[in-house]
Amino acid sequence: MQDAGRCLLLASCLLPLVFLLLFYFYPLVSILTLSFAPNGRLSLIPLEKLFGTPRYLQILWFTTWQAALSTLLTVGLALPGAYLFARYDFPGKSLIQALTTIPFVLPTIVVALAFTALLGPRGLLNTGLMQLLGLDRPPLNLQHTLAIILLAHVFYNYTLVLRIVGAYWANLDPRLEEAARMLGANRWRAFREVTLPLLAPALSAAALLVFIFCFTSFGVILVLGGPRFATLEVEIYRQTIHYLNLPLAAALSVIQILFTFALMAVYTRLQARVQRPLELRSRQVTQRRPQRRREWLLVWINVGLMLALLTTPLAALVGRSLTLSATGGVSLDFYRQLFRNTRDSAFYVPPLAAVRNSVGFALATVALSVVLGLMAAAVLDNRGETGFFGKTRFLDPLFMLPLGTSAVTLGLGYIVALDEPPLNLRASPLLVVLAHTLVALPFVVRSVLPALRAIHPHLREAARVLGASPYRVWREVDLPIVARAVLVGAVFAFTISMGEFGATSLIARPERPTMPIAIYRFLGRPGAANYGQALAMSTLLMLVCTLGFIAIERFRVGEVGEF
Amino acid sequence: MPQLELAQVRKSYPDGWTLQDVSFTVEKGEIACLLGPSGCGKTTLLRLIAGLEPLDSGRVLVDGEDVSRVPPHLRGFGLMFQEYALFPHKDVLGNVAFGLRIQGLGREPLAARVAEVLALVGLAGFEHRDVNQLSGGERQRVALARSLAPQPRLLMLDEPLGALDRALRERLMDELPAILRRAGVTTITVTHDQEEAFALADRVVLLRAGRVVQAGTPEEVYRRPASAWAARFLGLTNLLDARVIEERLVETEIGRLEIRDWRLEHRQFPISNLQLLIRPEAARLGESGPNLLRGVVTEHSFRGERFRLSVRHAGGVELTFNLPASVELPAVGESIAISLDPQAMALLNPDD
Numbered sequence: 001m002q003d004a005g006r007c008l009l010l011a012s013c014l015l016p017l018v019f020l021l022l023f024y025f026y027p028l029v030s031i032l033t034l035s036f037a038p039n040g041r042l043s044l045i046p047l048e049k050l051f052g053t054p055r056y057l058q059i060l061w062f063t064t065w066q067a068a069l070s071t072l073l074t075v076g077l078a079l080p081g082a083y084l085f086a087r088y089d090f091p092g093k094s095l096i097q098a099l100t101t102i103p104f105v106l107p108t109i110v111v112a113l114a115f116t117a118l119l120g121p122r123g124l125l126n127t128g129l130m131q132l133l134g135l136d137r138p139p140l141n142l143q144h145t146l147a148i149i150l151l152a153h154v155f156y157n158y159t160l161v162l163r164i165v166g167a168y169w170a171n172l173d174p175r176l177e178e179a180a181r182m183l184g185a186n187r188w189r190a191f192r193e194v195t196l197p198l199l200a201p202a203l204s205a206a207a208l209l210v211f212i213f214c215f216t217s218f219g220v221i222l223v224l225g226g227p228r229f230a231t232l233e234v235e236i237y238r239q240t241i242h243y244l245n246l247p248l249a250a251a252l253s254v255i256q257i258l259f260t261f262a263l264m265a266v267y268t269r270l271q272a273r274v275q276r277p278l279e280l281r282s283r284q285v286t287q288r289r290p291q292r293r294r295e296w297l298l299v300w301i302n303v304g305l306m307l308a309l310l311t312t313p314l315a316a317l318v319g320r321s322l323t324l325s326a327t328g329g330v331s332l333d334f335y336r337q338l339f340r341n342t343r344d345s346a347f348y349v350p351p352l353a354a355v356r357n358s359v360g361f362a363l364a365t366v367a368l369s370v371v372l373g374l375m376a377a378a379v380l381d382n383r384g385e386t387g388f389f390g391k392t393r394f395l396d397p398l399f400m401l402p403l404g405t406s407a408v409t410l411g412l413g414y415i416v417a418l419d420e421p422p423l424n425l426r427a428s429p430l431l432v433v434l435a436h437t438l439v440a441l442p443f444v445v446r447s448v449l450p451a452l453r454a455i456h457p458h459l460r461e462a463a464r465v466l467g468a469s470p471y472r473v474w475r476e477v478d479l480p481i482v483a484r485a486v487l488v489g490a491v492f493a494f495t496i497s498m499g500e501f502g503a504t505s506l507i508a509r510p511e512r513p514t515m516p517i518a519i520y521r522f523l524g525r526p527g528a529a530n531y532g533q534a535l536a537m538s539t540l541l542m543l544v545c546t547l548g549f550i551a552i553e554r555f556r557v558g559e560v561g562e563f
Numbered sequence: 564m565p566q567l568e569l570a571q572v573r574k575s576y577p578d579g580w581t582l583q584d585v586s587f588t589v590e591k592g593e594i595a596c597l598l599g600p601s602g603c604g605k606t607t608l609l610r611l612i613a614g615l616e617p618l619d620s621g622r623v624l625v626d627g628e629d630v631s632r633v634p635p636h637l638r639g640f641g642l643m644f645q646e647y648a649l650f651p652h653k654d655v656l657g658n659v660a661f662g663l664r665i666q667g668l669g670r671e672p673l674a675a676r677v678a679e680v681l682a683l684v685g686l687a688g689f690e691h692r693d694v695n696q697l698s699g700g701e702r703q704r705v706a707l708a709r710s711l712a713p714q715p716r717l718l719m720l721d722e723p724l725g726a727l728d729r730a731l732r733e734r735l736m737d738e739l740p741a742i743l744r745r746a747g748v749t750t751i752t753v754t755h756d757q758e759e760a761f762a763l764a765d766r767v768v769l770l771r772a773g774r775v776v777q778a779g780t781p782e783e784v785y786r787r788p789a790s791a792w793a794a795r796f797l798g799l800t801n802l803l804d805a806r807v808i809e810e811r812l813v814e815t816e817i818g819r820l821e822i823r824d825w826r827l828e829h830r831q832f833p834i835s836n837l838q839l840l841i842r843p844e845a846a847r848l849g850e851s852g853p854n855l856l857r858g859v860v861t862e863h864s865f866r867g868e869r870f871r872l873s874v875r876h877a878g879g880v881e882l883t884f885n886l887p888a889s890v891e892l893p894a895v896g897e898s899i900a901i902s903l904d905p906q907a908m909a910l911l912n913p914d915d
Contacts, residue, residue, distance in 0.1 A: 175648040178615050181635045182642040183662030183713060190636075193661075197652045289577055292617060 008471055012375035016399070016441075019372055022423070023434045024402060027413025028257065034416050035250035046251040056235070060255065063231040066146065067214035070153035074210050075203070077154060077305075078161035084302050085162065086169035088295070089287045096303060098553050099310060100159045105492075105549045106542060107499025108156075108219030109516040111313070113523075113538045115152050115224060116143060118316035122531065125316075144226035152220045155309060157210040164209070168202035169195075174286050205270040212263050216256070216406035218502040219516075223523065232256045233408045233502065240412055240506055250416065253409040264404035268397055317542065321535035334532035351537060354518035358498050358541075361429070361514060365436040365497035366490045372437065373444030373489055377482075378474070380445070381452040403442040407502025410435060414507050431507050432514070436497040443496060444489035451485035452478060488552050495548035498541065515541050564627050566591040566749045567612070567717055572621035574611060582607060582773040584621070589717075589766065594743055594750045596764035598757060600796065603770040605753040606645070609719050612751070613642050625716060636665075641715030641748075645722045647706035649694045655681070655705050656690040662713035680708040684742060700731045707739075711746055718743070720752040724759055736762040757797050761785065769793055786824070787909050791838045794911060801882045805839035805910065807832055813910070815839055817876045820854045823905040838911045845907035846872070846884035848892075852902030856882075860899050863892050874899060 035046050050056050085097065103111070117123050119142040126138035133139070142148045176198065180190035196203075218233040230238070232252055239249035290296045322330050338351040376399050402410075414435060419426035425434070455478060463473045479486075501516040508517050515537060522534035565588035575581040582604045589595040597605040610616045612623055614635035623631050630638055641662075650658050659677045668676065681687050684704040694705060703723065710718055723739065724732045740763050743750050754760050760767050761781040769777040769784060777789035788794035791802055803815040809832050813820050820839070846856075861881060862873040870886045884901070886892070893899050 173648060175644045175646075176650060178613075178635075179642070179644055179648040179650070179709075180661065181615070182613060182640060183709070184636050184639075184665040185661075186634075186636050189665065194650055194652075 008474075009379065013379045013395075016372045016376040016379070017395075019437075020398065020401075023414075023418075023438055024405075024410075026423075027410065027417040028405075030417035031250045031253045031257070031409070031413050034247055035254050038247045046247045047254075049248065050251050050255070056252070059230050059232060059235050062229065063215060063233075066149065066153075066229075066231070067211050067217075069146075070150050070157070070214040071207050071211045073150055074154045074157045075161055075207050077309075078158050079165065080298075081158075081162050081302050081306055082166035082169055084299055085166040086172070087174065087287060088290050088299055090290060090299050090303075092303075096306065100162055100306065101553065102310065102314075102546065102549055103156050103159050105495040105499075105545045105552070106314075107501060107516055107545065108217075109223065109501050109519050110317070110499065110538045110542050110545070111152055111155060112220045112223035113519065113534060114313035114317035114542075115148055115155075117320040117535060118313045119143070119148055119151075122320070122528070123316060124319055144224070144228050146229070148224050149217075149221060149229065152224055153210075153214050153217065155313060156220070157213060158306075158309060160210055160213075161206045164206040165199060165202050169199060170286055172198055172286070201270060205267060208263060208267045208270060212260060212267070212404055215263070216260060216408075218406070218408050223520070233406055236406075236408050236412055237502075237505060240415065246412075246416060249412055253406075253412055256406050256409050260404050260406060264401070267404075314542065317535060318539050321532065321539040334529075334536035337529060337533050338536055351518055351533065354513050354515050354537070355540070357512050358515040361432050361436060362494045362497035364433040365440055366493045368433060369437045369440040369444050369493040370486060370490050373441055373448055373493075374486065376441070376445050377448040377452050378478075380449055399445050400442050402438045407435075407439060407500065408506060410438065411503035411506030414503070427509065429509075429512060432504055432512075433497075435503040435507060436500050437493075439500055439503065440493035440496045443492040447489035447492060448482055448485045451482040455481055491548045491551045495545045498544055498548075565589060566593070566626060567751070568622075568624040568627075569608075569612070570622045570624065572608075572611060572623065573619045574607065574616070575619055580604075580773070582611070585770075585773075585775055586621075587768050587775060587778050589749060589751060591749055592744075592747060593765045594740060594752065594763055595766045595768060596760040597751065597753045597768050597770055598760040599755065599770035599776075601755055602772075604773045605755075605770055606721055608770070609642070609721055609751065609753055612717075613640055613719060614638050615642075639713075639716045641710035641713065641718040643706045643710045643718070643720045643723060646726055647702050649702060649706060649709070651695055653694070654690070655686070655692045655694055655697075658694060658705055659690075659709045659712050661709065666713055676712060677708075680712045683711070683746060684708045685738075699727050700735070703727060703735070707742070711748065715748065718748045718750045720750065722754055723752055723763075724756075725754070732759070739763060769796070771796075786842075787826075788840065788911060790912050790914055791840075792914050794838075794840050799840055799842060801841040801843065801845075801884075802911070803839045803841070803880065805837045807834040807837065807910070809833075811905075813837075813839055816878050816880050817856060817882075820903065820908065821905050822908045822910070824909050826910075836913060838913050840909045840911050841882060841903060842907045842909075843883060843885040845903045846886060846901045847904065848886065848890050848899075848901055850900045850902075853905055854903035855900060856903060857898065857900050858882075860893050860895050860897055862895060874901065 036042060036044070038046065085093070119125055119140065121138040121141070121143055126140055129135065129139050130137075172195070176194050177190045180194045181187070185193065215231075216233055217231060218237070221229055221231050221234050222237065225234070232255060236249045236252045236256065239245045239252065290299050321334055322332070376395075380396055380399070414431055415426075418424070418431060425431045459477050460473050463477050464470075468476060498514075499516060500514075501520070504514055504517060505520065508514060513521065519534045519537050519541070522530045522537065567589040569586050569588070572585040573582060585604075585608060587595075597608060599605050607616065611618055614630070614633060618631055621631075622629050625638075650661070653661070656677060659680060660673055663673045663676055677690065678687065681689055684707050686701065686704050686708065689701070689705070692701075694702065697705065703726070707720075707723075710720075724735055727735065736759060752760075752763055754763075764781060767777075767779065767781050767784045768775060769789070771792065776793050777784055784793075785797060788797055788799065794802060803817065806814045808814050808819070811822055813822055814833075822839075856874070856876065858874040858876045860872065861875045862871075864871045865888070867888065869888055870890070870892060871883065872886055872892060873881055873883045875881045
């Protein structure tokens, strides 16, 4: 029986590892090979070309400082909100807290489009101002500027800082700051000398994560930045798709990989420091109702800003998808057009087919990532195991690696590695599913593992003593308890697959586009009708993801999004 | 003029809990103790005095000056929090020097003052220790040193001995008042433990559900609790319904008793509906003496320097006394005769 259990555990350990090896490390190694030895011999020509061309250095520089600026802006804006959530209890708080999770599940292409619907030349703000002031040209020109990119990055990452810093802050003893006040420090000094140093680990972990996400930002910059702006990620895409220069794209990817791995390594070390045993206190003690009028004002101003930031772009997206800019009246025309083939083109793929493709890929992704995720989580939750299986902790960061790897790099790796024997999947729809599974896997593991770790070992021991085999124990004790967590992981996998854009844009076959790809294609064509259909399809995609978000909020046990 | 005066302080919370018209004074150099069960508002009162929470109405006066609207960092008070709230990212020196740095003290006077207060609390040479590695007693002393270092006008201690084990508590009950007297600082401490309050304080302020029940020296409060509730809270359980028949003569369930501690102003007898407190030290073994009580021993336990003895009177009333360890007690179940000291009894108002 012991041996059967070990075999099962070994299989659970091997399968996810083999998956990572074949569909994560092998593509990455192929990229390395392509950039360092394009013809089978070691050559540094692509790298030399890279560093010899000012344009690429500029791209690297832009990638870095836009990420730094986005991070600074996000942290600056989210810090007051984090303070609020950490220290005050006010009506509607849990609802607002739930709403702030929405950006987690929204696809980048939807967010990018939502910002054009709000701030673009045909956006709500501009058309509103034009009508109001009787102008014949849009007064605000934010499309293809740095400002709109930064705003979209703040939208995406605000929640991340709010959650990570807010959660840490909530458990920090407020008496520490009061002690400083009693010793003569004013508010600012008490914050600077006591609260800030104690928050530092959480603050820097959150900032670093935001930086990594903005450094590898793709959809937002591709759509909102236009031809003027390119990050490494966008350039890899352009070199691959427009110039078919795979060796150069691979060289750019190597730079990208080096940077993100270094950043992830720092992040992991910071994470360990966040878990430093401070005397953390329960939230009941640290939170209270606002009392003075100044406190209430602070609460409502912040909540107002938070809601404005989170809801106006999405409201604009829905609103613009329902209005024809010419007449200004409400109409479902854009949605009707989605279902008509006006082009009579041989290459035309009906939008409805894109919806079908997306759902198909997403369901397959859910199936694969949940199976692999459960296996990985079972191996990582190794309490009570001895020998090799007691030391599986080192595998934990391994399963998290895909989280810090850029999707475009992954897509490029698939193109390079999986288009020739022994693994020729270039034409197979499986390629998209594999890529999506890899992106979703960390989320599934992170959803399931805490629930699994929360199971008291006595429960398992009781089942064992009653005669259950390790498999029966897992099926009858672990599985029912983690079922809700598995559901959350599955919904994560579903929404991630529905919205995945970076990798899919490189590997999806032209005749089998997903919804984000279809949206991007609409955007690439001129005219109000195409833009309108992009808006309509984005709204549909947003609806699907919002339903996913509601399911996650409904079924999750404790906090998700703790990475 | 008192060092600190609270006048009609009120504070109410959204959940309905209130502090009502709290008034008391603390003289310069005195150690006052706010005593009451948990939830009576002691800690809230401390935070109001500190300025960490705003008052609804009333005034906090220091040397006659109203500080109610002064923010906490400008009041010049010290507060030692329950569980101490030591800064975990600073060492002992960093903690103790914090207030001094804010006062703008130079490098050398600062180091000298830190050394001085650390010596005062018995932690000389602890400057570079990590506060997270200290024992409970050491942490308590660091917190005390941190509060004392900037020489506050008023020092407040929230349950200063609450987090310590018994042996350490006993020792610090002696040491803490000595340190505070040496530092010459006016102090308010807060506790729910009457033994601790009596050991530390020059003046006890007894609180119940947001109101001051009684204020006085520990002896006054112990000898003449303001009400039956106050007596029970102080651990005085021998309370009998009583009727005063004439001056210094009281009728109870265990018979007529003579009392000496007489402060009733009322002159018309009989007065019913009072309570008689018989303090545990009232009992003398033997048939001689006033106020003879006969009963059966129901329990006795040896507590080192004294016996704890329970006696049941024929009427069914059970009373508990302390007797010196040197006497010989009858066994459980045997009959006993004791006399009750008229000095060790007091008449109380019943509870509201």
